[in-house]
Amino acid sequence: MYAQMVKSEATNDDPEKLAEFQAKIDADIKIEPKDWMPQGYRKTLIRQIGQHAHSEIVGQLPEGNWITRAPTLERKAILLAKVQDEAGHGLYLYGAAETLGVSRDELTEMLLDGRMKYSSIFNYPTLNWADIGAVGWLVDGAAIMNQVPLQRTSYGPYSRAMIRICKEESFHQRQGYDAIRKMAEGTPEQKKMAQDALNRFWYPSLMMFGPSDKDSVHSAQSMAWKIKINTNDELRQKFVDQTVPQAEYLGLTVPDPDLKWNEERGHYDFSEPDWSEFFDVIKGNGPCNTDRLTARNKAWDDGQWVRDGLLAHAKKKRARHLAAE
Amino acid sequence: MTQDEAFLQFLLRMGDNTLILGHRVSEWCGHAPVLEEDIALANTALDLIGQTQMWLGLAGEVDGGQSADDLAFLRDAWDFRNVLMVEVPNEDFGRTMMRQFLFDAWHSIMLGRLIKSSDERVAAIAAKASKEVAYHLERSSDTVVGLGDGTAESHDRMQAALDYLWPYVGEMFASDEIDAEMAKAGIAPNPADLRAEFDALVQRVLADATLTIPESEFAHKGGRNGKMHTEHLGHLLTQMQWLQRAYPGASW
Numbered sequence: 137m138y139a140q141m142v143k144s145e146a147t148n149d150d151p152e153k154l155a156e157f158q159a160k161i162d163a164d165i166k167i168e169p170k171d172w173m174p175q176g177y178r179k180t181l182i183r184q185i186g187q188h189a190h191s192e193i194v195g196q197l198p199e200g201n202w203i204t205r206a207p208t209l210e211r212k213a214i215l216l217a218k219v220q221d222e223a224g225h226g227l228y229l230y231g232a233a234e235t236l237g238v239s240r241d242e243l244t245e246m247l248l249d250g251r252m253k254y255s256s257i258f259n260y261p262t263l264n265w266a267d268i269g270a271v272g273w274l275v276d277g278a279a280i281m282n283q284v285p286l287q288r289t290s291y292g293p294y295s296r297a298m299i300r301i302c303k304e305e306s307f308h309q310r311q312g313y314d315a316i317r318k319m320a321e322g323t324p325e326q327k328k329m330a331q332d333a334l335n336r337f338w339y340p341s342l343m344m345f346g347p348s349d350k351d352s353v354h355s356a357q358s359m360a361w362k363i364k365i366n367t368n369d370e371l372r373q374k375f376v377d378q379t380v381p382q383a384e385y386l387g388l389t390v391p392d393p394d395l396k397w398n399e400e401r402g403h404y405d406f407s408e409p410d411w412s413e414f415f416d417v418i419k420g421n422g423p424c425n426t427d428r429l430t431a432r433n434k435a436w437d438d439g440q441w442v443r444d445g446l447l448a449h450a451k452k453k454r455a456r457h458l459a460a461e
Numbered sequence: 462m463t464q465d466e467a468f469l470q471f472l473l474r475m476g477d478n479t480l481i482l483g484h485r486v487s488e489w490c491g492h493a494p495v496l497e498e499d500i501a502l503a504n505t506a507l508d509l510i511g512q513t514q515m516w517l518g519l520a521g522e523v524d525g526g527q528s529a530d531d532l533a534f535l536r537d538a539w540d541f542r543n544v545l546m547v548e549v550p551n552e553d554f555g556r557t558m559m560r561q562f563l564f565d566a567w568h569s570i571m572l573g574r575l576i577k578s579s580d581e582r583v584a585a586i587a588a589k590a591s592k593e594v595a596y597h598l599e600r601s602s603d604t605v606v607g608l609g610d611g612t613a614e615s616h617d618r619m620q621a622a623l624d625y626l627w628p629y630v631g632e633m634f635a636s637d638e639i640d641a642e643m644a645k646a647g648i649a650p651n652p653a654d655l656r657a658e659f660d661a662l663v664q665r666v667l668a669d670a671t672l673t674i675p676e677s678e679f680a681h682k683g684g685r686n687g688k689m690h691t692e693h694l695g696h697l698l699t700q701m702q703w704l705q706r707a708y709p710g711a712s713w
Contacts, residue, residue, distance in 0.1 A: 193496070204701060205704060208705075209530055211713055213511055216487060220504055223496055223500045224500055322712060322713075323708065326708070326711055435492040438494065438553070438554070439495060439554065441615055441618065443495055444611070445615025445616075446608065448611040449607040449610050449611040
């Protein structure tokens with residue numbers, strides 16, 4: 137899940153229009169950009185889609201960290217293709233957000249000055265090559281868990297972006313699992329890398345679903361609007377149930393001594409992540425927050441002359457074209 | 462030098478160019494000036510790495526069963542046969558795109574000839590690669606023109622990039638006994654014969670970009686025969702080869 141703790145906006149629109157709007161949502165009629173929508177719906181969506189887009193962009197960094205050190209040409213090619221897809225996802229999502237009346241540049245500025253967030257997971261470092269496998273397997277796996285239901289979300293452009301994104305994400309998850317499987321089946325050192333990656337990424341992956349439902353104050357409104365389809369805890373449980381057998385297959389140990397199958401519930405029981413760590417990361421105190429934002433700001437600032445240059449050229453070209461007519 | 466030995470050197474030159482440039486371009490991941498450029502740079506790097514797999518794959522076959530990965534990750538600097546231009550650091554986006562343009566211009570002309578190679582394997586690789594490189598050239602030309610003919614700052618940066626890179630251009634057209642052997646066998650053209658077409662292309666684009674080609678005809682050399690590389694290559698290899706070197710024999 138690339139959007140966490142998205143604050144729902146209260147809305148004080150005309151009650152009649154609100155009721156009509158809710159009826160459309162309840163009837164699974166998609167809301168399109170030109171349709172009337174409550175201010176709160178619009179603002180919440182901008183925040184959610186924007187956060188999702190920013191996550192795709194910042195998410196290039198932990199993976200980019202290993203592109204130049206990928207151990208084979210094939211792994212390097214796969215990783216490049218994946219990171220390219222992610223930048224593309226950012227592009228569709230900014231496009232979807234723009235239909236709500238906010239520009240990509242405005243959203244970018246809010247990311248760069250810290251007014252908008254991106255997923256907490258990208259504030260964790262990638263320290264060994266198996267982390268690249270773990271990111272695909274666990275992080276993309278958790279993202280898919282959230283994004284598959286979001287294909288049915290009420291806002292048309294967001295839902296359509298999700299349909300395209302989900303197709304590519306499943307390839308990402310498969311390549312990640314394949315990369316970590318190769319490590320888990322490899323030399324003792326490689327196996328150690330794979331276990332180390334799982335140890336570090338397990339709880340941060342669980343945090344991707346956001347705080348426990350009992351502490352998640354914004355969910356109800358978002359669920360009524362079908363901006364959010366499942367609760368945080370539902371998705372987290374589903375993720376654990378899916379992932380534990382995969383880890384067992386790899387011969388890796390999930391770093392949770394209390395993890396066990398609960399026959400009665402038909403689910404795994406598992407330990408909650410350390411939520412104080414999560415709130416630290418959200419507040420900017422994760423291991424990589426400062427570095428990630430510094431890198432994005434540097435890319436943006438260093439690129440100013442490029443954007444200005446290309447824009448100036450486009451204007452000159454247009455002027456010459458008009459003069460020639 | 463036998464024809465087989467010359468053929469191996471030729472394949473290493475092609476594959477090392479795409480490997481080292483692909484690596485350099487991939488360093489941009491997540492740091493480009495605008496999202497569309499992040500995508501385009503990753504895509505270019507991906508194409509170049511794909512072409513490397515084909516050229517070095519064939520080189521490995523010719524060389525008695527080494528894999529493309531063995532050649533990429535287990536050779537030292539003196540074994541590399543790429544032109545020096547692809548080794549130089551990215552510096553700013555302007556230098557990166559100017560280097561890409563100068564390389565693409567040579568690459569597209571070279572691949573156009575290799576499509577007609579007497580060696581079917583070479584012709585097949587060239588046919589696939591030339592489609593990708595036609596797109597690279599279109600994009601790098603547009604960017605060089607856009608930035609050259611953009612603001613005063615972007616113009617100056619592009620001129621500085623051209624001034625820095627121009628002494629590295631000549632090496633792409635230097636011919637030696639390996640090239641003579643390849644030309645004689647009809648496998649590859651003599652690089653010197655590509656220069657006129659390159660000059661025409663580059664002059665047209667750089668004129669549109671309002672940039673001035675330096676007058677000096679001095680050319681750095683040594684990469685294509687491995688006698689001299691830049692100091693930058695060793696650092697690049699240190700990073701690229703680290704895992705393979707640190708954990709020999711592992712399968713990834």
